[in-house]
Amino acid sequence: MHIDFLVSGFEKSRDKTALICNDRKYTFGNLIDNIYFFKKELSAKQNIPSGSTVLLEGDFTFNTISLFLALTENNCIIVPLNSSSKSDRTELANISESEYVISVNGSDEAEFKKTGIKSSHEFINKIRDRKNPGLILFSSGTSGKPKAAVHDFSGLLKKFRTKREALITLNFLLFDHWGGLNTLFHTLSNSGTTVATADRSPDNICRLIEEYKIELLPSSPTFLNLLLISEAYKRYDLKSLKIISYGTESMSPVTLRKLNSEFPFVKFRQTYGLIETGVLRTKSKDDNSLWLKLGGEGFDVRVRDSILQIKSESNILGYMNYPSPFTEDGYFITGDEVETDGEYYRILGRKSEQINIGGEKVYPAEIENVIRELDNVADAIVYGEKNPVTGNIICADVRLIKDENASDFRVRLKKFCMTKLRAFKIPSRVKILEEIKFSERFKKTSNKS
Amino acid sequence: MITSEKINETIFNALDEINQLLPDENKIEKKEDTVLYGAYSRLDSLGLVNLIVTVEQRVQDELGRSIDLTDEKALSRKNSPFLTVKTLSDYIASLLNNE
Numbered sequence: 145m146h147i148d149f150l151v152s153g154f155e156k157s158r159d160k161t162a163l164i165c166n167d168r169k170y171t172f173g174n175l176i177d178n179i180y181f182f183k184k185e186l187s188a189k190q191n192i193p194s195g196s197t198v199l200l201e202g203d204f205t206f207n208t209i210s211l212f213l214a215l216t217e218n219n220c221i222i223v224p225l226n227s228s229s230k231s232d233r234t235e236l237a238n239i240s241e242s243e244y245v246i247s248v249n250g251s252d253e254a255e256f257k258k259t260g261i262k263s264s265h266e267f268i269n270k271i272r273d274r275k276n277p278g279l280i281l282f283s284s285g286t287s288g289k290p291k292a293a294v295h296d297f298s299g300l301l302k303k304f305r306t307k308r309e310a311l312i313t314l315n316f317l318l319f320d321h322w323g324g325l326n327t328l329f330h331t332l333s334n335s336g337t338t339v340a341t342a343d344r345s346p347d348n349i350c351r352l353i354e355e356y357k358i359e360l361l362p363s364s365p366t367f368l369n370l371l372l373i374s375e376a377y378k379r380y381d382l383k384s385l386k387i388i389s390y391g392t393e394s395m396s397p398v399t400l401r402k403l404n405s406e407f408p409f410v411k412f413r414q415t416y417g418l419i420e421t422g423v424l425r426t427k428s429k430d431d432n433s434l435w436l437k438l439g440g441e442g443f444d445v446r447v448r449d450s451i452l453q454i455k456s457e458s459n460i461l462g463y464m465n466y467p468s469p470f471t472e473d474g475y476f477i478t479g480d481e482v483e484t485d486g487e488y489y490r491i492l493g494r495k496s497e498q499i500n501i502g503g504e505k506v507y508p509a510e511i512e513n514v515i516r517e518l519d520n521v522a523d524a525i526v527y528g529e530k531n532p533v534t535g536n537i538i539c540a541d542v543r544l545i546k547d548e549n550a551s552d553f554r555v556r557l558k559k560f561c562m563t564k565l566r567a568f569k570i571p572s573r574v575k576i577l578e579e580i581k582f583s584e585r586f587k588k589t590s591n592k593s
Numbered sequence: 594m595i596t597s598e599k600i601n602e603t604i605f606n607a608l609d610e611i612n613q614l615l616p617d618e619n620k621i622e623k624k625e626d627t628v629l630y631g632a633y634s635r636l637d638s639l640g641l642v643n644l645i646v647t648v649e650q651r652v653q654d655e656l657g658r659s660i661d662l663t664d665e666k667a668l669s670r671k672n673s674p675f676l677t678v679k680t681l682s683d684y685i686a687s688l689l690n691n692e
Contacts, residue, residue, distance in 0.1 A: 345637070347632060370641070374634065375672070398665045502638055533663055534642055550654070554650075559613075568639060
């Protein structure tokens with residue numbers, strides 16, 4: 145019932161292309177049939193009752209998208225996870241109390257598993273009592289453990305009932321981020337064509353834009369840097385593009401200027417959204433400007449101590465494993481420092497230890513804990529260093545117990561981290577220190593200059 | 594004046610270090626015309642950043658000079674310095690020899 149408004153739109157466009165996933169086309173008719181196939185499969189064959197908490201692992205493919213919609217229709221609590229998160233899967237399944245895991249592999253085949261976990265968190269029960277679907281997304285946590293943010297999914301879906309223009313859209317952002325799901329639901333609800341791919345390299349993205357005449361590319365500043373560095377845009381015809389949007393991290397004015405001069409026919413739009421609040425409507429001052437208006441229907445925005453606070457109908461209920469992030473009057477404290485100029489805001493970034501690497505976020509503690517397990521390590525400090533490509537890179541200053549060749553140690557540390565951490569959390573710069581400096585209060589300080 | 598042979602050798606040593614972390618099918622060949630971050634590169638964004646940082650560290654260790662390969666100057670150039678081993682080597686030479 146929660147996706148009726150979507151399905152009735154699909155019915156009207158049965159023969160139109162809904163999805164192009166890894167270069168295979170599917171119509172809205174195919175999509176409806178596949179959703180109902182999985183709806184039946186879930187209850188009749190896999191015995192997954194409505195209201196179950198289900199971790200869905202995959203990327204934007206025909207079957208994953210169909211399963212996502214079928215689970216929504218069955219009022220399940222969905223925990224989407226990108227295929228690349230495999231190293232964290234067990235931990236994330238435990239934190240989110242996932243009762244079932246559905247993994248969709250590279251050939252788009254689904255595998256169903258029962259975990260044996262019983263989900264009984266108060267937020268989950270609240271959503272079950274409302275007979276609504278739920279959505280759990282992860283955001284990085286100060287202690288190193290990811291925070292499980294719980295949405296009543298019906299609240300997030302509400303805004304898609306308002307019809308808007310749908311462009312041919314490349315679903316570039318990730319499956320386990322609200323940005324990626326927001327793009328998918330926007331395009332589907334307006335009967336637009338969604339193009340998705342597992343290969344997000346600049347050359348493949350440019351090829352898809354040329355081949356499928358893509359009009360809208362939601363992206364990130366890191367990807368746009370890579371697009372410029374690779375010069376892939378010089379090898380393809382990208383004239384179909386109308387809008388490139390970017391969010392998830394701060395954009396360098398140099399990159400934005402270069403983009404505007406290389407793509408004079410494209411409008412650049414900054415977006416702003418958080419896992420905890422959903423995506424806000426924004427309006428940039430002009431194409432070359434990083435100042436923007438924030439808000440839209442259902443959002444209330446204010447600034448306290450230069451930190452942005454947001455109240456929204458689609459705010460999360462809370463975190464399953466961390467204290468409430470809301471003020472007493474219901475505003476979410478974003479942690480993002482902003483400058484204001486009349487009704488315009490400029491996002492300066494996080495006022496905390498959190499490190500943002502190309503839109504993926506992590507706190508130093510998680511990485512420090514892993515490095516300290518490594519042989520011959522006496523202590524480690526992890527911090528972010530500004531980098532024009534990915535916004536920041538992870539640096540680790542390490543003190544060793546006995547001398548070791550620097551290059552060998554760097555390789556050994558990275559190899560060890562590869563077995564324990566997702567790729568973006570592995571330090572890029574590793575420095576061996578004679579001694580780690582301690583500040584007056586014996587709190588460790590990093591050595592960055 | 595630091596020769597282009599010396600710079601190439603430093604880049605190749607950095608590639609040796611990076612290759613130890615890459616699966617066999619993605620290893621980067623030690624040749625002047627090897628594509629680093631250009632058409633159909635096998636590196637992703639983190640791979641590119643790791644390559645850049647490792648080359649900076651090797652230049653520091655082996656040539657005793659500190660360089661910044663990703664300042665605004667590098668990114669706003671008309672042609673990207675990171676397309677191939679050769680373009681990167683030429684760019685490092687221009688930084689080291691203050692052209």
